[in-house]
Amino acid sequence: MDVKDLCLGALSFGDATGYDIKKFFENTFSHFFLAGYGSIYPALASLTAAGLVSCRTLAQHGKPDRKLYRLTAAGRRAFLDTLRDTTPRHRLKSxxxxxxxxxxxxxxxxxxxxxxxxxxxxxxxxxxxxxxxxxxxxxxxxxxxxxxxxxxxxxxxxxxxxxxxxxxxxLLPPTGRGAAPRKLIQARRQPVHTASRN
Amino acid sequence: MDVKDLCLGALSFGDATGYDIKKFFENTFSHFFLAGYGSIYPALASLTAAGLVSCRTLAQHGKPDRKLYRLTAAGRRAFLDTLRDTTPRHRLKSxxxxxxxxxxxxxxxxxxxxxxxxxxxxxxxxxxxxxxxxxxxxxxxxxxxxxxxxxxxxxxxxxxxxxxxxxxxxLLPPTGRGAAPRKLIQARRQPVHTASRN
DNA sequence: GAAGTCATGTAAAATGTTACATGATTCA
DNA sequence: TGAATCATGTAACATTTTACATGACTTC
Incomplete structure (x- = not known):
């Protein structure tokens, strides 16, 4: 499940621009899935090429044209397939x-x-x-x-x-007012043969 | 902070082979950082090239030679620098x-x-x-x-x-023995104009 | 006058995953 | 006999991050 799929998911709630989708991700998924413009815009381009979303361009003065994306029937089906087939992983990287x-x-x-x-x-x-x-x-x-x-x-x-x-x-060495005068704890050099065998 | 840095960290506890390092990751970091051989072996090669680890090759019969890696002084310093400078991120991808x-x-x-x-x-x-x-x-x-x-x-x-x-x-529709006879709940089609403005 | 919001994108670099390739030994 | 463990690595692919580039309008 990648940014493309998440874009389909976002669009399942209604038409949106790339900018809107980023906002949606931030509001909704921020604590378990993030994506930046650098992955959203290419994803939308690729989804358009694959016929899973359609795109209406709305001219604006001064600003770049707004591009409103909408799920196609194929896109909706593809998203449901993704939901059905995705292995639900759950990884922390800390x-x-x-x-x-x-x-x-x-x-x-x-x-x-x-x-x-x-x-x-x-x-x-x-x-x-x-x-x-x-x-x-x-x-x-x-x-x-x-x-x-x-x-x-x-x-x-x-x-x-x-x-x-x-x-x-x-985690912290005992320190501060009232405690014993600050004693710096030396980072113990580990012996060099813990993980090796043979 | 990438697999290279984690390898330095693993080696800070003692010499090890790529295989050992993977084991170490699995035992120790598995719930917040994972790496496979496909990233560990290239990382060790690159660390060796950079002079941050040294490598002793131990011949074995039948099996590929064991390559025992060891932190160099530069490697230890580099790891401490990483620990000092790394921004502590914490991301879930679920x-x-x-x-x-x-x-x-x-x-x-x-x-x-x-x-x-x-x-x-x-x-x-x-x-x-x-x-x-x-x-x-x-x-x-x-x-x-x-x-x-x-x-x-x-x-x-x-x-x-x-x-x-x-x-x-x-999350689940009410179902099962004792409850009202199973009533299939239709997945409500969302209206198509939640996220869009203008 | 500065910062923030709206709005798009590209290109390069970094990173990580997956599949492949090999093969002896040990344990159930 | 089959699975697991030990042990290395490459190559292709997928994916993401970062930096760059532009620019008007609004709010403090």
Whole structure:
């Protein structure tokens, strides 16, 4: 399932331009699927060539023409096929966790900054989801799928935040006012024969 | 942060072959970073060319020669620089959630299968993390980073599982013994003008 | 006056996945 | 006898990211 398929999905809710589709992705999928213009515009071009979407060009003054895309019957069928056949993968790619795994090689201040930044990100994402829910719910009730997915995002990010807040101390060397005078902990050089056998 | 950097990280725990490194990734990073041979072997070749790792070839009978890689001083420095400079991103890419977002276009049986499969995956991953913790802890206490990252994985996947178990019914049309005789719910055709403006 | 929004795209570079190719040994 | 483990790699393909290029209008 790639950006092309997601574009079909976005268009299943109505006609849109590439720009609109990016907005839609940001509002709706931001916490589990992202795409930039550099993949959306080529995807739309390729879908048009394949006859899965059609395109009406609307002239504008000053700005580039708006290109309004619409699902064709073939496109709708293709999307349903994708939904039927796609293997539901679920992959996390986290430099954040990699860095924390190597906490013993990081300066304490760096570690602090990384953790704080991630907590802010989660807070921002949570806020974003809540806004999306409120703003959509004002217009019409969210579809069950949208509702489920928002709830999932909130549940997971809340759990992640709580875990981080509860356990961040275990990564940091004991420091600060009231504690014992700051003792720099040396990054232990690991012995060079853990993973090898023979 | 790419596979090359992760290879340096793996080698920071000791010399290893490409094969060992893949094992290491699977044991250690599997829930937030994966790489296959097709990216590991080229990465090691390129690191060797760049002088960040050195390579000893050990002949074997029948099998291809083992190539034992070791971090060079430059490699160790490069890895520390990466740890210092990498922006800690954290991205989920989930076809699972995309499919659920479009629950209204999925056959009920398909929806069931998707959800069940994902729950099994989470259970499997949780088991995998627990085994890793137990097996490592038997040898030596886990590093704080490793411990934190395992705990994070468990916390998040547990929350995800619980959320799914608690809310999956909201995706499925009411069905089954005891309930009202199965009433097929038609996938509502969405009107075609939600996302467009103008 | 600066920043943000609307609006399109291309091209190069980086990255990663998949399939292929080989083959002995060990375990059930 | 078949599957799994050990062990390497290449080549083609797919995909994504990043930077570039343009430019008017609106809001602070």
């Amino acid at each position: 430099e954040f966790l990699v860095l924390l795994y190597f906490a013993h090689l990081l300066a304490p201040a760096r570690l602090q900054a990384i953790v704080d930044q991630q907590l802010r990100n989660f807070d921002g994402n949570l806020k974003h989801i809540r806004q999306y829910e409120d703003c959509c719910a004002a217009a019409q009730p969210l579809s069950p799928g949208a509702h489920f997915v928002c709830g999932y995002g909130k549940a997971v990010m809340t759990a992640a935040s709580e875990y981080i807040r509860a356990h961040r101390h275990s | 076809e699972f959630l995309v499919l659920l977002y479009f629950a209204h276009l999925l056959a009920p049986a398909r929806l069931q299968a998707i959800v069940d499969q994902q729950l099994r995956n989470f259970d499997g991953n949780l088991k995998h993390i627990r085994q890793y913790e137990d097996c490592c802890a038997a040898a030596q206490p886990l590093s704080p980073g490793a411990h934190f990252v395992c705990g994070y994985g468990k916390a998040v996947m547990t929350a995800a599982s619980e959320y799914i178990r608690a809310h999956r019914h909201s």
